[in-house]
Amino acid sequence: MAEKASRARPRAPADSRPTLRSLAVQLGLSPASVSLVLNHAPAAKAIPKSTQDRIRHAAAAVGYRPNSLAKSLRHRRTLTVGVMVPEISEGYSALVMSGIEDALMHAGYLYFVAGHRHRADLIEEYPRLMLDRAVDGLIVVDTSLRAPLPVPVVAVSGHDDLPGLTNIVLDHAHAASYALAHLKGLGHRRIAYIKGQRFSSDTAVRWTTIREAARAHRLPVDNALVGQLAGESPLPDLGYAVTQRLLAVRPRFTALFAFNDISALGAIRAIREAGLRVPEDVSVVGFDDIASAAYQNPGLTTVRQPLYEMGQRAADTLVARLERPDQPVPQTISLEPSLIVRGTTARAR
């Protein structure tokens, strides 16, 4: 069957995979015919069943797998997308990526990942690198884009208005309202807030909607009780630092609404170190509902973002845009938050 092992072969060194051409030679056919058949091209119907079978069997026998670089070069699409996140090693991005992964794999795409750590040069550079690799589209997570890109882009928690960009966002008005209604219902009036870092793409909307919700619920917002995360660390230390400052303000707040779960954890630590108990003395509400929120002690009360779904939705939307480029580009897709009440909130005393 197979050719006898020969010391000097003309083509196809042992280490490289069979190619369309080598397969064709072996079959005594042209690469064109083999290609037509293996791709179920319409033109292949001119080729008799018997030959088709011969081709398919041979392909299976030698384990032929098409070289996708060559395919992509020809087709001008790679079935590959790029994903940009601030950090890989962090609850928020990780959950979103999880959703992205499932949806992309299901659609037959592979993806590159790049973590830019909010460094402006990398936010410029990575899209270029990925475009060089001919990605068909891009998903950016919690990353604000300056200029439009020459491929379809979907932004998770993005709020930029750029041509060719679809934003997947949370309904922040509802989110703020849920949290404040909950705290108000527990009797809290003096509430501290931690805003996000300036580079975080949700920071602005979140704060705007919080103030609107506070007004709607007739809750005062004391500027002295508004802190802001400063620094690049993806760890709770930033929330810890801000909270220490907020704790110095008198009269003391009875509840705190953090920008995210990570900073809420830091806040809780600061509160405890100040000799106060959570939730008996101070209630804390986080944001995101990252995986570890449920396993804190006590469990963290938080506004849940459907992060996995947001990732999934982003990937599905991108794939849809890639497969049907003639369809209109969705501008904004909004998802609903929910309030997860656990153990860090209690009635004000």
Added chain:
Amino acid sequence: MAEKASRARPRAPADSRPTLRSLAVQLGLSPASVSLVLNHAPAAKAIPKSTQDRIRHAAAAVGYRPNSLAKSLRHRRTLTVGVMVPEISEGYSALVMSGIEDALMHAGYLYFVAGHRHRADLIEEYPRLMLDRAVDGLIVVDTSLRAPLPVPVVAVSGHDDLPGLTNIVLDHAHAASYALAHLKGLGHRRIAYIKGQRFSSDTAVRWTTIREAARAHRLPVDNALVGQLAGESPLPDLGYAVTQRLLAVRPRFTALFAFNDISALGAIRAIREAGLRVPEDVSVVGFDDIASAAYQNPGLTTVRQPLYEMGQRAADTLVARLERPDQPVPQTISLEPSLIVRGTTARAR
């Protein structure tokens, strides 16, 4: 300067990037010359400085970026590697990936990510998909490989002995010894253990080394106090379930050594729900030192794996193997654990 906008261009439609050929045409040169110059090929020294400058300026002016599919097709290397992890959305993989990312980016590589969730079919399938995309090599994290692959592979926490495979491992003997010495020093003798899932690549070594360390420290190991994680969940629930069963065994254990931090968190919850305090009544030691371990309440005492470094080391090793294929393949690279004592361990009472 630029050609006037014309309705019907022969080549290079507006939406596609300039190519080497279009650049050459524009310069009145052959693609060969342009390629030689832009790549600083040795043969380019025959080309006068003036022409070189002309080429480089034109390239910069039109923003020429080489098509890397074409390059890769020609060079038979893509500067791309594949990374396989069990879960993306989890502390362990996330930290390792972080290290991988930094090292790979630094070396000029991009990478695909695939999360297989320990499904055997995906563990088979993903390497194929990535090889189809012509990755130069593969990094697998906490994933056991059945068959050798036709590209260099580095495994983080891998213990398989396959040709072409480099394993990055922890010194498990030291890890076990540190933890048990610590517990023994606190007066614990009755210690419960949680083993990892069967599919976890560290499970076997870890347990072997724990028993050896126990013998060395003259600590008894009561089989009734040995549990094993069962199930696929990457959440603390598995540790919670196992610990509930272990808590039923009398006389009760005074300390527990969990397979990882995630399961330790579940264990702590179970212990508290049984009305016991951590660490006053029961000490708990985790493993890994994932990011959230430090921010538990109290902070989790754990055996730290240098996960970031392991990822970095894996990527560096892979790149080295790719760039110098003639060098011998390192079989095993071992890194040192350390014991991080926080608040979940205390003197036995």
Added chain:
DNA sequence: GGCCTTTACTAAAACGTTTAATCTACGCCA
């Protein structure tokens, strides 16, 4: 003036596909 060397490039094949256009042999019909 003849020969050699250097300078400044170019031609063309190759990487592995896809696909529109073309070809050949055959059978059939008028």
Added chain:
DNA sequence: TGGCGTAGATTAAACGTTTTAGTAAAGGCC
């Protein structure tokens, strides 16, 4: 006999690079 349609393929260009082997012209040397 000539013409035509069709089955069953093939050819060749194209995707965008790289790289070896070449070539034409100019300059140097005797």
